[in-house]
Amino acid sequence: MSKATTTQPPAPHIADSHDLIRVHGARENNLKDISVDIPKRRLTVFTGVSGSGKSSLVFGTIAAESQRMINETYSAFVQGFMPTMARPDVDVLDGLTTAIIVDQERMGSDPRSTVGTATDANAMLRILFSRLAKPHIGSPQAYSFNVASISGAGAVTVERGGTTTTKERRSFSITGGMCPRCEGRGAVNDFNLAALYDDTKSLNEGALTVPGYSMDGWYGRIYRGCGFLDPDKPIRKYTKKELHDLLHKEPTKLKVEGVNLTYLGLIPQIQKSFLAKDVDAMQPHIRAFVERAVVFTTCPECGGTRLNEGARSSKIKGINIADACAMQISDLATWVRDLDEPSVAPLLAKLRHTLDSFVEIGLGYLSLDRPSGTLSGGEAQRTKMIRHLGSSLTDVTYVFDEPTIGLHPHDIQRMNELLRQLRDKGNTVLVVEHKPETIAIADHIVDLGPGAGTAGGEVVFEGTIDALRASGTLTGRHLDDRASLKPSVRTPSGALEVRGASTHNLRDVDVDIPLGVLVVVTGVAGSGKSSLIHGSVAGRDAVVSVDQAPIRGSRRSNPATYTGLLDPIRKAFAKVNGVKPALFSANSEGACPVCNGAGVIYTDLGIMATVASTCEECEGKRFDASVLKYHLGGRDISEVLAMSVTDAEKFFGAGEAHTPAAHKILERLADVGLGYLSLGQPLTTLSGGERQRLKLATHMGDKAGVYVLDEPTTGLHLADVEQLLGLLDRLVDAGKSVIVIEHHQAVMAHADWIIDLGPGAGHDGGRIVFEGPPADLVAARSTVTGEHLAAYVGSPPPTQAEETGLA
Structure with missing residues (x-):
């Protein structure tokens, strides 16, 4: 697709360059040596399909370099306490001002943070x-x-x-x-000792059942070698002193295997290791252990x-x-x-x-004592905005990542007004966004594409909203897309009963959620949608809940390792070449000995930014040269990991490389709209929406009967929403029940059944204000959601007589 041309004023002279942020030769991630001039003190929206390079340009290049240069203004002593940042891969960056990033990263999970x-x-x-x-x-x-x-x-x-x-x-x-009783946490905990150890076994027999406390790890070696305990005696035969030392002993310095360490009883060690974090932010297996081992109760004092x-x-x-x-x-x-x-x-x-x-900003329904770790990505982003709304700073660059996430259509207009206010104070506002309502208020639009991943990374359009509509780019063609109501809806196969739901602001809600159909739960932010579904549905048997919480993992983790895809790939390589599967792991025997499988060498330059340089030994491929001599279907393992999901699906679908187990996982990744991701892309580079779709792909093979999805359109381009709707249909047609918490009108229109909560947020919400098919909601226009859905599908607005009840 060629870059669209629009009628624009001539390029500014050098004297006008202070009115522009000039980016020339940007190559961060998938950006293809792009150049773009962004007007200052204007509202610029960056559009394009997920993975097209928007975040790489806005966050990875412009905002990252602004922050790095600000850090360099501090003394060397102060810089020593600050995170080091490498310079983005770009030739020229002129006209930068101080960048304030307001992203979707969830706020700290420290239980003391509210x-x-x-x-x-x-x-x-x-x-x-x-x-x-x-x-x-x-x-x-x-x-x-x-x-x-x-x-x-x-x-x-x-x-x-x-x-x-x-x-x-x-x-x-x-x-x-x-x-003094709860030490400011508001809750006290009691331990279920049966979940901490098997008292019929000794330490050497593996009595400890706490995650990470095997006898082969350091924790196990400390307890075994501390000298306070008999490692061969079953715990049920411990004396009172031994049991006290195992469970409650205060910090004690000792030497184990020649290393100076501090011994701490099992319970205070668990409190320090696990309970210092918010339960909702833990890895699934840690969270399951904590919920099994610890009973939290409100502090009685x-x-x-x-x-x-x-x-x-x-x-x-x-x-x-x-x-x-x-x-x-x-x-x-x-x-x-x-x-x-x-x-x-x-x-x-x-x-x-x-x-x-x-x-x-639409958060009036919160309370100040709400733990910050429980806020959604959208709520966290808007909370971060609070401190900037009254700021007297001007000529600042504000950078937003999909600020409409978590907002009902009713609230988007208010967010748009806040973005305009920041601009009108003389600031540069850069917004990565998919929602047409926010794209429409832009002074300037930069559209990236034409595709995603290696098929993206180019500027395909710059100009106004009207010019974008006429441009022929993917965004321009889909800008005015409108879904229509289904001519008929599915018949439920049963119902999931919820009785007396009172989580957070819910008011003893009774509701029957239809099974065997696509159910969409709607309502303004804070109306009680998540409280109802996550509080009363998500924890049940055979229910899989897929949210946007960060995937825990290092920069070595990637879609292939997270989904389990790498296992059948390694086995296929091993079978064809007659060697061990472990050779084809960059985290195991096959790793490059120089970079240890990282692909890059990190050089600490003290007060200067840590430099990451491609490993010269493996040229960034992460594997030992001897491993790359082995091939499958004409490709070595590094070439396979560099493939996109779409290419890999074809590769493992036929021929010598035909691997059914790998092909099935790749099909699921493509189904959820992640065909552009490379198999070896670090998980740390994925957006919230991409993380959610990756989780969904891994769960699609589960035997669960009910899927709960929390705003699956997050991060999805207008052109990809239709593909998501097709996926939801396939899940339901395969006999699954799908419950979606969503604000996108296209998903509402496609539903078989809508449950609308409200009428407002906080104590003005918490009630079911509508249950039924979307067509009935549109016809009634009895709720805020109904009014916006009616406008979206093109239903004529109510007459004044109808609005006043005089018709």
Whole structure:
């Protein structure tokens, strides 16, 4: 596809170059030596199919170089404490300004982190309570659940008379708000010892059943060689002291196998290793162990507020700080607005602005005590925006990654207005986006393609929205796509009953979810969709839940290793060549001895950025040269891993390389729209939507009867939505039940049954406001979703008489 031409003003002269971000010769990831000029102080939207190179250009090149150059302005000493960043692969980058990245990465999973602590709202509340609350209990830290109350005494050196110094013993105390029972976590835990060890076995017989605690690993070797325990005695025969030492012993320094180590009892070690993280952010097998071994209950002393009695007793107008943080933010904003105290007027004004920003950005349904690790990618992104909405900075480059994720069509207009506000303050706004509603507000559009992966990486269009429509690019052709309602819907084969659902804001919801059909759960952000499905459906037997949580893995992990595809490939190579399968693993015997199978050599240059250079021995192929002499179907293992899913599907589908087990996995990857990925692409480079579709591909071979998908259109180009709908249809036609949480109207229109929650968010939602086929929702237009779906499928808008109920 040739680059579309549009009527554009002539290229600016050198004197005007300060109005442009000039990118020349960009080659990051799949970018093909592209050049593009981006207007400053304008809203530019980057479009293109998933994998076309949008993120490589915007995040991997422009934003990455801006951040790297800012880091270089600090002293060498300070840079030593900062993450090192390599220069992007680009010839020229001119006109950069400070880049602020607002991405979809979920916020930290530390259980001590909440929405309030992540946005400074808690800090302002603590100052407010330290000034106005009665009784007065101390400084702002007295209201912090992350600061413990401690006291003691110590020697201090005091200077007297200019030269004479003496040592005096002085007492000190720190008054914090942390609940002493739960240490500010709001929950306490009890351990199911039967899940930690098999008491009929000895340590040497493998008694410990904690993940990662085998006798071959360091943990097992420490317990076996500590000297406190008899490694050959069954645990049920331990003395009280031995059992205490196994389970509860405090940190003790010792030497095991000649190495200086610290011994810690099993329970505090598990608390340190596993329970310091949010359960929802754990790897599946770790999460399963924790849920099996640990029972979490609300702290009986603080009632889950995390705060000690002193902090809870100090109140403003009958409200303590725990009550304030538990309020829905929209209600808290109203409460703060009613406070009138001249002595803290500037603080109140700032706090009001922060809380109003939550409401303005569509997060008014959250509470400040909500753990930040439980926010969705879209919620996390919008939470990060809060601190920028009131900023007085101008001429900054704001970089957004699909800011409409998680937003109902009703809320997208509000997000668009926020993007415009940032631009109108004199900032450059760069947005990677697929939604036509946001593409339509762009001052300038850069379309990448024409395809994905190796078939992409080119600029195929630059210009306005009207010119894009006429350009003939894939994005231009599909910009005005509209799905139509099905002429008929499937008949359910049964129902999945939910009774009395009350997770988060749900109001004792009773609903029968039809089985054997495509069910779409809709509603504005915060209406209770995820609470209903993940709280009452996802944990049941035979239910597979596929979300967008990060896939845990190093840069050595790739689609081939994650899906299990590499196993049949290695066996096929081994069978044809008469050698061991382990030779064809870059993480095992086949690894290049110089780079250890990484393909690159990392050179630490101290205060300078760590340099990654292609390994000269294997030329980046990751394998030892002797391994590359073995072929399958005329290809060596490195050439196979460099293939795209689409090419590999053909390769393993016939001929000498025909491998049914590999071909089946590749078919699933292609079905979910990942045909452009290379088999060896690092998982760390995948977007949230790609991660979700990769998980779906791995689960498609499961024997589960019900699939739960959370916004599967995330990251999908308009042209790919139709392919997704075809996949959902194939799953249902194969006898599966599919439940989709989704905002995309094309998916709603394609549903057999819609469950709409609302009518609003937070305490204004949590109810079922519609159940039935999409056509009935469109005809009724009784909900916000119904109104937007009717407009999408081209149903005529209601007359004024109909809207007022006078018809």
